[in-house]
Amino acid sequence: MDCNRIPNAESWDEASAQQLYEYRNHVKFCLACRRRVFSESPIPLLHELKGEPMPDEFWIGFWESLENKLPPADKRYHLPLLPVVRWAAALIVALLLALYQNKLPESPSYEISRGGSPIRPFDLSPDPSLYPLIEEVKEPGSTYAIFEADRDQKIVMIFNPDIEL
Amino acid sequence: MPRQNLLFLRIKDEAILPDEQKLIRSCLEGDRQAFEKIVEKYRDALYWTAYNLVLDSEDARDVTQQAFLKIWRSLPEYDANRSFPGWAHKITANCAIDLLRSRRESEPLVDNVPAEHSTLDQRIDVRRIFSRIAPLLPQRQRIVLVLREIHGMEIAEISELLQCTESTVRNLLSQAKDSFRKRTKELFPDYGL
Numbered sequence: 001m002d003c004n005r006i007p008n009a010e011s012w013d014e015a016s017a018q019q020l021y022e023y024r025n026h027v028k029f030c031l032a033c034r035r036r037v038f039s040e041s042p043i044p045l046l047h048e049l050k051g052e053p054m055p056d057e058f059w060i061g062f063w064e065s066l067e068n069k070l071p072p073a074d075k076r077y078h079l080p081l082l083p084v085v086r087w088a089a090a091l092i093v094a095l096l097l098a099l100y101q102n103k104l105p106e107s108p109s110y111e112i113s114r115g116g117s118p119i120r121p122f123d124l125s126p127d128p129s130l131y132p133l134i135e136e137v138k139e140p141g142s143t144y145a146i147f148e149a150d151r152d153q154k155i156v157m158i159f160n161p162d163i164e165l
Numbered sequence: 166m167p168r169q170n171l172l173f174l175r176i177k178d179e180a181i182l183p184d185e186q187k188l189i190r191s192c193l194e195g196d197r198q199a200f201e202k203i204v205e206k207y208r209d210a211l212y213w214t215a216y217n218l219v220l221d222s223e224d225a226r227d228v229t230q231q232a233f234l235k236i237w238r239s240l241p242e243y244d245a246n247r248s249f250p251g252w253a254h255k256i257t258a259n260c261a262i263d264l265l266r267s268r269r270e271s272e273p274l275v276d277n278v279p280a281e282h283s284t285l286d287q288r289i290d291v292r293r294i295f296s297r298i299a300p301l302l303p304q305r306q307r308i309v310l311v312l313r314e315i316h317g318m319e320i321a322e323i324s325e326l327l328q329c330t331e332s333t334v335r336n337l338l339s340q341a342k343d344s345f346r347k348r349t350k351e352l353f354p355d356y357g358l
Contacts (some may be wrong), residue, residue: 038356039291042349043342045291046314051213058226063201066230069235073195107349141323 001026006033009040024048185249194238204233207250211257217311218261228264232257258326259313265304290357298348306341312350313338 007015012023024047028036038045051066141161148154185206191199211232216225235256245251299307308327312318312336320338324331349356 014170018181034289035356041342041346042291042294044316045289046295047317048291049213049217049315050293051210051216053209054212062208062230063204063227065232066204069230070197071202071267073193144354158202 003030003033006037007031007036009044012044179317188239189243189245192237200237203236207232207253211253212249214254214257214263214311217295217315218258218308219264219301220296220330224264225261228257228261231260235260253314254316254318255322255326258308258316258318262308262326265308272282294349294353297346297352301348302341302344306337306344310335310345311338314342 003026006023012020015023023044027037027045028048036047060156109132139160142158143161144158146154146156170192185203188203192203206345208229212225212229215232216222216229219228232253241257243249298301299311302310305327309323312323312326313320320331320334323336327334
């Protein structure tokens, strides 16, 4: 490659990969361009630090030491641990909530006593002797009167609003 | 466009070879000899990634071993459609960053670093220059500079490793480049920067 084709170091960021490859190769061997590029900016030359082979002596004992630490293949985890733990925790919380909610209505922790007989707090069915059922009252303006014959008898009378009492 | 091309070149350059696929498949079945071959092939490259980050030969060797251990454990998660070297470098960078985090971050040296006048190297030994200047940079700036400018990692990958935004990575990179230029000018004035 012609030395004139090596642009200013500051503009190497805009070069294509192919151009970058050619520039780097050139400045590796052309001392003049190397000095010029470095004087403009040392950053493009940092690429050369990617590394050269280390001498074999440097790696003596490396594999043996590593091999001793390798777990058996079947002991390797197949899923990232954290997401599994997170999902398991969420599932357990959801299960506990569901169990707790289903249990609440069935196990009142106390009872209310009314008229001598205990009443369960969540038992909402009306007592027909205390509250007589009135089948249909369609007129919202109706009036009513309650006659108490004796202690155990009540007569409830409902009147249309147009009836004068 | 240039960045896309760069990415393409990287992938093409580091594309996984059929032999390597076989080796990885054997490793998945627990074949340690196959893994030894992978270790032999990548140990130098991973060592330099670690060294450029931790700046200490012994620590870099330990980080490389940690990285291979993690690679062995995580192989079942490796996506064969992705570049194996890229994946391995990312794991190594992660191990190196963990080590740097565990160290108490020392203040970068600022003063009392004499300029080099006597030993002007005509070839410009980039390794020697980097070894002088890198310890003077703040740790995060150095990490970003190394991963981006030396190892060609994408900004998004670096932001993932450092657990910060991409714009933070860009800012750190810009600061690191400025600091590196300034320091080179101060410490190596004879190179005419």
